[in-house]
Amino acid sequence: MTDIPLLSLTIFLPIIGALVILLIKEDEKSVNNIKKVAFWTSIGVFILSLLIWLQFDSSNPGYQFEEKFRWFNDFNFYYHVGIDGISLFMVILSTFLTPLCILASWENIKKRIKEYMLAFLFLETVMIGMFASVDILLFYVFFEAVLIPMYLIIGIWGGEKRIYASFKFFLYTLLGSVLMLIAIVAIYRFTGSMSILELQGNNFPKNIQIYLWLAFFASFAVKIPMWPFHTWLPDAHVEAPTAGSVILAGVLLKMGGYGFIRFSLGMLPEASQYFSPLIMILSVIAVIYTSLVALAQTDIKKLIAYSSVAHMGIVTIGIFVVNSQGLEGAMVQMISHGIVSGALFLCVGVIYDRMHTRDINFYGGLVNKMPIYATVFMIFMLGSVGLPGTSGFVGEFLVIVGAFQYSSLVVIGAASGIVLSAVYMLYLYKRIIFGLIENEKLTEILDLNLREKIILIPLALVVIMIGIFPNIFIEPMRLPLELIISNYELANGK
């Protein structure tokens, strides 16, 4: 569209910011400069991604802002990036959350600030690059490179059991993704192409599709995560620093859902239909089981972590019912969950910074001392529950409408999970916010400061905006999703 390589600029601007930070010597005085460089770089990236959204053409189902260069001379691998309606909001979600994360770490990260900011900027490049890749090998490189900064973020700045959590996170997800590597190599072996664009459709015989599908499933099911592959998630979330949890829940989990839509549905439609009952069973178990587990938690972060697994169960149901309502619902649910759960982790971070505990029983009656906090927390809590008017409602509602066309049993499972989510979230809110202050230590607690307001209020506005005008977000993704659905129906003879 323009001569400026806008997309590559968006992907690599954080790295440029990181190089600037590398040049700053870390001492008492320059720490603030490091933070500022990191923050303004990420703001710049956010503005660039908004420019992409502004110029985005919703009537075009294919990739836009494409850039393509030869990468390997002996293989058909390209540096090929592009944005379509499916990846657009994933990119914006990443660029939106990163500056908020850097802002949220302004005061509570006290050691090795330089490395911390470097890790976050590297992470941002990798996340955007992954969603923007059109070449599968490029996608894989970014997909796995995510592990490096996240491993360091959990391991260096995490809580008490950080080493255990960081190793579990790294090895668990690596195990899934190396199997995907084998599938990618096999795809290249069969077709001689690595372009997501060329491989859309039904290119493989069914028996091969099944193996490829399982390999991709191993990777994405760990990433999203589905029950029973979710056990790394609570550990990683609890031990990670607040901003790490936000990125983990906000963006990294979405990589799984994105992969399911792009690869499993887009390239392996017959196998996707073959395995959809399995996905439904696992998802329904995830929704109900993890909701019950969440109900029993005493650690706020752990509760939100389990609720993420349940919400992702709704997403996988929406993806594998494969109709426009289901898929659009799944996409909106992913965006909404990215914002809401990120915001919930930030809310936990606010009180953790003040009291240094995440024990639910420690708190109670916060509304008396922190009225603004109680209000924004309520918005996010309701967004998580899926109250009409918030972002959560749109996604869950569409998924349930879509699931009705698949099977009413699945609807019963999904709907009961939504009811349970109301139970554990409201119960959490009651225990932390309402009542009288019984713990003496809480009498001095302060309400949100300016920095925290700047972080949380935009998030709250977005939650409500998606709830009221969901069409802004659904419109660009409609055509690419329709394309995937029609491919799927063609392949399965519907």
Added chain:
Amino acid sequence: MENNLINFILVPEVSLSILAISCLMYGLFSKTNSFNKTTNFATLSLLFVSALIYLDFTTSFAFFDNFFSNTTFTKFFKILTSLGAAASLIISKKYFIDTKINRFEIPTLLLFSSLGMMLMISSKNLMMMYLAIELQSLSLYVVASIKRNSIESAESGVKYFVLGALSSGILLYGFSLIYGFTGHTSFDGIFITLSNLNELPIGLIFGLVFVLVGLAFKISAVPFHMWTPDVYEGAPTSITAFFAIVPKVAATALIFRFCLEPFGKFYFEWTQVIFFLSVASMFLGAIAAIAQKSLKRLLAYSSIGHVGYVLIALVAASDQGIKSASIYMFMYLVMNIAVFSIILSLKKSDEYVEKIIQLNGLSKTNPILSASLTIIMLSMAGIPPFMGFFGKFYIFFAAIESKLYLLAVLGVLASVVSAFYYLRIIKNMYFDEAADNENFDFHINNQAKLILFILMFIISFFILYPSLLTDIVSGISLN
């Protein structure tokens, strides 16, 4: 015909042997300690020889009744060997002087050993192969035990010698069986005899297996790896660096040529053996390294694991397999030189760092150094975007192309296990605090620093222009 002599001298091996003998003579007759000069001389000789190999004046030569092959494959591996040997001399020079084992015999013997390795890579005859292997091993037995007053060093030398002699015996027995059943010692003769056979006679199978066992010992593939950790740990670190870097490359080239040239037709027979060696090496390398406390032992097991991956490419028995193995060995060399150049220069309270736990808290005091070590470890574990990932990728591509799905899946599973111990080193540097306040001391001379810088650049930015290497490799073939 008049410039025959000059042409003869310009054969890399001939020139190297002349240089090695001059190095020996100079060391013997010099009155003062000539370690410094001989090391520089040896380094320059190796660089000169690698230039000779690259320029290749000898294409039309057929020495000693076809004992000797000169192809793009052998050239590539010989350049790797000589450059690797030169680099290992440069990075270990300061360590030798520091630990007072600065004897001129070391560079001289390493030159002879490199000569043996180059002959090994090129050998086209069983006799030649045996002599070359012995030349490189005998030199290495001596340097392993060069630190005479240290029990560990002596032990490692003896262990290496006894097991090496045993493996040579097995190798010779295999040769005699092959000779007995084919009537030839040259690769070409064996190949012609075998091409008339429909199946291998039992005696030849025995001969083949014995030779493979002997070669597996040289590349330290499981279950013939027992010497590796002990020798790596016992020998002075600078010698360990040489062991880890160079002989592996040469022996790998030899096992590829031995399997694919004379026995190329009967790949079904030997791939079964190599399949087992490969899987066992990958998994034992990965699992045994987990429990190690010593950095050198850990690197020993890591090198065993890497050998397992290269053998996947051998099982593939295809052109792509040869190319993938060449790429992988190049990366193996680069990563190992880089890691050893760091270990050989890193001191903590006046002692060289040898235990993993001594790395605790390194990132606080030496952020750039620990970032480099982190990148090397991630690269060795095969995590993108670093170079090692592409090596693994090529290996798995070769495996998938030859329909070795099981082997590929086992390979990636082993790579997940091995990621654990590479991550553990990062954990020690970044997540753990140093127990005491003693400072790290990173002393590295300028040439070694330059090498480290170049290698780190290659490891980190290989992704930007991979074709630089893959274009070279795509021209490689055994013929």
